[in-house]
Amino acid sequence: MHNIDTSSAPRADANIALKGAPSLSISLVVYRPDVSLLNQTLQSVTAAWARMRQTGTDARAHLYIVDNGGFRDADIAGRLASLAEQSVAWTVLRGHGNVxxxxxxxxxxxQTGSQYHLILNPDIDMDVEALVNAFGFLQAHPAVGLVTPRIDDDRAGIQYLCRRYPAMLDLFVRGFLPSRLQRWFSRRLGRYEMRDVINGRDVVWDPPIVSGCFMFFRTGVLKRLAGFDPRYFLYFEDYDLSLRTHRLARVAYVPSVRAIHHGGGASRKGFAHIRMFVASAVKFYNQFGWKWV
Structure with missing residues (x-):
């Protein structure tokens, strides 16, 4: 489906000189958030933005916290104050319910009129150089509309969150089989998770599907796509958005943009999440084509 190339892929340089005064917006959607993880995320945003300011650019940032329910401003008051000290404006959007x-x-x-937009999960810790490297890579590669980072787990091992187009069997094995049974499908899962090309060194061009936990977009591309397809309540909205992005721009996995993800799979979150996962999978395959094995 896509030309996945690592042979001569350039690497983002942490010391790249950023041109102009880029503007960034960040959106975080929260629903009954883990307050500790949310504060960690905001702390990492603050540190990464402080590093951006050290590059000498007059960059501007605006954080949108989208309250789908169960969020209290007081739980993160200290972090919001730290963001304000780094000249990050912030807005809490609420009153719309759990949409x-x-x-x-x-x-x-x-709402945003920024140059770049970061879609971020409230359980992500960004590396201090993540924003500098993401900005630098997009400025150096104007054909790229979406950057996806190297995502590590809590034990500093790579989470293979780039994907090839999934068969139903891939989703079932990865999402619902216990690890002792997944070993029987290790080769199949390795191909689905792009373990043959994803590593901590090389840029990978045009991975078909990337994770929605950290998507660094050119805002113009994102607006032309009208953002996420609202028919997905939860799960597969990032699969859908990834595949549609390829129609307008290139996508790049850039391992110098790094983050830690503390999230878990649908099968570990109870029956309601399994039901949403299945419903979204049906929508996805009806849109892009069914593949069983």
């Missing part, structure tokens, strides 16, 4: 992950982000995407 789902993608529609929540769309509320922020519709």
């Amino acid at each position: 789902g992950y993608g529609r929540g982000h769309n509320l922020a995407i519709e």
